[in-house]
Amino acid sequence: MLTIGQLADYTGVTVRAVxxxxxxxxxxEPERDASGYRRYGAQAVVDLIQIKTLAEAGVPLSRVKELxxxxxxxxxxxxxxxxxxxxxxxxxxxxxxxxxxxxxxxxTERLFLPPEIADILVVLRAMGVSERTxxxxxxxxxxxxxxxxxxxxxxxxxxxxxxxxPRFRDLYLACDEAFDWDPADPQLAxxxxxxxxxxxxxxxxxxxxxQPRGHAMAMTLMNTHIAAVSLAWTHLSEAAPEx
Amino acid sequence: MLTIGQLADYTGVTVRAVxxxxxxxxxxEPERDASGYRRYGAQAVVDLIQIKTLAEAGVPLSRVKELxxxxxxxxxxxxxxxxxxxxxxxxxxxxxxxxxxxxxxxxTERLFLPPEIADILVVLRAMGVSERTxxxxxxxxxxxxxxxxxxxxxxxxxxxxxxxxPRFRDLYLACDEAFDWDPADPQLAxxxxxxxxxxxxxxxxxxxxxQPRGHAMAMTLMNTHIAAVSLAWTHLSEAAPEx
DNA sequence: CTTGACCTTGACCCTGCGTCAACCTCCGAC
DNA sequence: GTCGGAGGTTGACGCAGGGTCAAGGTCAAG
Numbered sequence: 001m002l003t004i005g006q007l008a009d010y011t012g013v014t015v016r017a018v019x020x021x022x023x024x025x026x027x028x029e030p031e032r033d034a035s036g037y038r039r040y041g042a043q044a045v046v047d048l049i050q051i052k053t054l055a056e057a058g059v060p061l062s063r064v065k066e067l068x069x070x071x072x073x074x075x076x077x078x079x080x081x082x083x084x085x086x087x088x089x090x091x092x093x094x095x096x097x098x099x100x101x102x103x104x105x106x107x108t109e110r111l112f113l114p115p116e117i118a119d120i121l122v123v124l125r126a127m128g129v130s131e132r133t134x135x136x137x138x139x140x141x142x143x144x145x146x147x148x149x150x151x152x153x154x155x156x157x158x159x160x161x162x163x164x165x166p167r168f169r170d171l172y173l174a175c176d177e178a179f180d181w182d183p184a185d186p187q188l189a190x191x192x193x194x195x196x197x198x199x200x201x202x203x204x205x206x207x208x209x210x211q212p213r214g215h216a217m218a219m220t221l222m223n224t225h226i227a228a229v230s231l232a233w234t235h236l237s238e239a240a241p242e243x
Numbered sequence: 244m245l246t247i248g249q250l251a252d253y254t255g256v257t258v259r260a261v262x263x264x265x266x267x268x269x270x271x272e273p274e275r276d277a278s279g280y281r282r283y284g285a286q287a288v289v290d291l292i293q294i295k296t297l298a299e300a301g302v303p304l305s306r307v308k309e310l311x312x313x314x315x316x317x318x319x320x321x322x323x324x325x326x327x328x329x330x331x332x333x334x335x336x337x338x339x340x341x342x343x344x345x346x347x348x349x350x351t352e353r354l355f356l357p358p359e360i361a362d363i364l365v366v367l368r369a370m371g372v373s374e375r376t377x378x379x380x381x382x383x384x385x386x387x388x389x390x391x392x393x394x395x396x397x398x399x400x401x402x403x404x405x406x407x408x409p410r411f412r413d414l415y416l417a418c419d420e421a422f423d424w425d426p427a428d429p430q431l432a433x434x435x436x437x438x439x440x441x442x443x444x445x446x447x448x449x450x451x452x453x454q455p456r457g458h459a460m461a462m463t464l465m466n467t468h469i470a471a472v473s474l475a476w477t478h479l480s481e482a483a484p485e486x
Numbered sequence: 487c488t489t490g491a492c493c494t495t496g497a498c499c500c501t502g503c504g505t506c507a508a509c510c511t512c513c514g515a516c
Numbered sequence: 517g518t519c520g521g522a523g524g525t526t527g528a529c530g531c532a533g534g535g536t537c538a539a540g541g542t543c544a545a546g
Contacts, residue, residue, distance in 0.1 A: 004462075005492065010389050015493090020534055037493055042468035045389050046382045056349050057346060058339025061532070067315045086340050093333045095299025103300060104322045106524055139289045146253050146288050199299055220244075225285035237394050248523065258524090263503055278511055280524055304502070 002040040011048045018048065024061055058086055103222055109138060116140045116156045123163055124172075133176045136229055143221060161203075163167050181232040192236055244276075245283040254291045261291065267304055269294050301329055341442075352381060359399045360384045366406055367415075376419045379472055386464060408476040414441055435479055 008015045021027040027047055030040050047068075054064045059082055067078055096233050103111050120141075124134050145152045149215055174191055182237045227234045251258045264270040270290055273283050290311075297307045302325055310321055346354050353361050363384075367377050388395045405411045417434055424431055470477045 001467075003493075014493095014534080016534060017535085019495095024334060024533095032494095035321045037542080041471065042386050042464040043471065045464070046385045049385050054346075055533085057342035057354070058336065059343075062513080075329070076347055079343055083340055083343050083347075086336050086343065090340075093301065093329050093336070095332075097329050099300035100302070100322055100326050100329065103297075104319060104326075108391055111300070112292060119447055139285070142289045142292055143285050146292055221285040221288070224244075228286065230282065246524075257503080259503060261524095267502095278524080280511080298502085305500095305502085 002044070004038050004040070007040045007044060007048065011044060011052055013048065013052050016079065021048070021051055021061075026065055028063060058082070112142055113138070113145060114152065114156070116153070116160070117145070120156060120159055120163065123160075126165075127169055127173065129173065129176050130179075133179065136226075140222060140225065143225065147221065167198060171195060175233070178232050178236065179230050183231045183235040185232070188232055188235060193237070247281050247283070250283045250287060250291065253288060256291065256295050264291070264294055264304075269304060269308055295390065301325070309486055313412070323402060355385055356381070356388065357395065357399070359396070359403070360388070363399060363402055363406065366403075370406075370412055372416065372419050373422075376422065379469075383468065386468060390464065410441060416436060418476070418479065420472050421475050421479065426474045426478040428475070431475055431478060438479070 002010070004015050004018055010016050018027065022029055027044065030038050030044055030228060033039050050068055051064055054067055055061060059067060063078060063082065067075060099111070106118070109121060113121075121134055121138055125131075127135075141152070141156075144155065147233060163172070171191075171194060174194070178188060178191055223237065226237055245253070247258055247261055251261050261270065265272055270287065273281050273287060278422050293311055294307055297310055298304060302310060306321060306325065310318060313321060342354065349361070352364060356364075364381055365378055367380060368374075372380075384395070384399075387398065406415070414434075414437060417437070421431060421434055466480065469480055
């Protein structure tokens with residue numbers, strides 16, 4: 001008679017697996033010898049090979065039992081269902097591979113953000129904006145996309161239009177440099193004035209920005225987000241309503 | 244400031260998932276308010292969306308952390324590795340589907356056994372051997388294939404050759420019927436004698452069966468297996484050396 | 487007699503959360 | 517003021533399929 005280790009060797013599974021099958025009720029518990037060791041006969045080898053074969057074919061252990069003693073019609077039906085499950089898993093994994101490939105192509109940004117916003121970030125980098133500021137801008141857009149997904153397309157258009165204006169680009173770069181300034185720095189007041197002027201001109205030109213009404217939470221989060229990174233910017237955004 | 248439920252809604256994950264990410268250290272634990280509730284700011288939304296994006300792409304949570312803060316070269320390398328893992332999983336599942344399809348085509352037998360033995364079982368069924376005996380024969384071969392895989396091909400050839408002999412087929416059918424006989428039945432002694440005669444003739448013809456030397460364990464298991472199913476057969480196999 | 491290989495049960499570890507359980511807290515309605 | 521219902525909190529168990537200790541009993545050989 002076989003010990004558990006011999007049984008495992010003969011059938012090509014691990015000792016732990018055999019005991020696991022006992023626990024799951026797939027394999028009958030054999031007699032024990034005087035010292036409490038399990039002693040297996042031929043039937044156990046046969047049963048275990050059947051279990052192993054099904055398990056290696058991807059049949060869930062919870063279905064192995066029914067499958068082994070199933071008459072042909074149920075057997076076929078059960079296999080069809082298992083195959084269906086396997087196909088679904090493969091579809092999921094294939095979709096994951098596509099997403100991973102997207103990530104690899106566009107970095108993380110293209111996947112976190114709608115493409116028109118990723119384009120804005122490309123423009124900012126091309127302008128020479130610091131990576132630190134680009135990241136803050138990006139996070140702002142992630143936030144906006146999460147909180148008010150319906151408005152983000154409009155905002156992105158407005159931002160892109162503003163960035164086409166050389167005066168706005170100058171102001172943006174100035175704000176980038178102002179990041180670390182002391183909130184009491186007199187240059188900051190000057191910059192705030194220039195921002196206000198630009199904003200006023202834009203209003204006159206009829207291209208006023210669409211204000212996000214009814215999104216108090218979104219605006220609050222944006223402001224606290226700015227407050228978290230730069231004192232100077234906080235100061236700026238209190239003086240002029242343009243981030 | 245957001246509660247955990249609002250954060251979850253905004254980002255499209257479940258509350259349980261957010262807490263899970265805290266446990267895994269992927270998302271920083273935020274401040275608590277006076278009543279112990281978690282209160283989230285904008286950064287949490289940004290971070291959570293990044294985590295969600297990667298997790299949905301099939302990145303294991305254990306790798307999400309490193310991936311989020313990885314510089315581009317490491318980022319790409321990590322993605323390549325993850326893609327490799329995903330491909331391996333898909334290969335496994337595809338292999339499982341093939342095996343499931345094999346199972347569906349040939350029933351369980353074709354997968355548990357080498358094809359030449361499955362063929363033997365087909366012959367037996369065509370002869371009119373009872374399903375009970377076919378199953379015992381099958382289990383015997385499963386056992387043989389597991390215990391002495393190197394010899395099983397030879398034995399299968401010998402068995403197939405024997406089954407081509409009409410006298411052996413008659414004897415086999417007789418043994419099939421003898422399954423339930425009383426071990427003291429005089430017909431059994433008669434059958435044993437016929438078996439011995441056939442065996443002697445085979446020896447004279449020079450087509451003696453190859454004896455499994457050095458496989459005492461295998462023979463013991465076979466014998467106990469026979470003993471477990473039929474007293475009459477046990478009796479037979481003691482009288483004549485042919486199962 | 488000791489050593490090393492093998493056996494026993496029991497219990498914790500992995501993934502990615504879902505789903506209780508038991509209790510606390512908030513907010514609007516009465 | 518108080519009641520209900522919808523939040524929140526921690527803690528624990530569950531899933532598949534075992535891997536990997538831990539602590540100790542058994543066995544054959546040197």
